[in-house]
Amino acid sequence: MRRNSLHPFCILKTRPFRSFTTLLSLFLGTILIGTLAGCSESLPENPPETVSSVDLKAYAGFWYELARLPVSFQRDEELATATYTLNEEGTVDLVNTAIRPDGTRRSVTGTAVPVTGSENARLKVTIDNIFARIFGSPPSHGNYWILKLEPDYSVALVGSPDRETLWLLAREPELPGPVFNRFLDHAREAGFAVDNLIVNNGAFPEEAVDDS
Secondary structure, eight states, X not given: OEXXXXXXXXXXXXXXXXXXXXXXXXXXXXXXXXXXXXXXXXXXXXXXXXXXXXXXXXXXXXXXXXXXXXXXXXXXXXXXXXXXXXXXXXXEEEEEEEEOTTSOEEEEEEEEEEOTTTTTSEXXXXXXXXXXXXXXXXXXXXXXXXXXXXXXXXXXXXEOTTSSOEEEEESSSOOOHHHHHHHHHHHHHTTXXXXXXXXXXXXXXXXXXXXX
């Protein structure tokens, strides 16, 4: 596992994309999302088990990303947060924010739709940009599976059915070692490549902590 060190933060601000490299990263990242979403409609063999049901009202809110498998659309040294908002029709609006080492941020928005019959444990996530619209809708079985969840909705383990992506999310910027390891053990037993995780447990500086 790779661990990001504590990053010095300047004043947090949003900065528009200004380089070809950043635009290319966004494009490649959306290609990956499109691949997860629309290029393979068939469910992988022996997919991981999800939780039995999820209360999306309780699941909504602010999350810290404490660990993840590497993805092409996010640099290894970046921290990340997610904010989920439940809509009246039962869908979820999402804002995913990557935080660079210098404190600047970049965000993407999207929508998650529960898979029918999954009791909200499987969601179909679509990112709001032109590339995602080109690649089409996510697969009918979903691309965001909730694999493990604390009873009080303080920690969540999320992955894709092909085990290519994995995120450990928490309401606090740091989890006690036993809790963190318990979720990682669950991911390992479910067949995910836990040894390749990028770990940010305790790496969020005070400027990045949500006080709301």
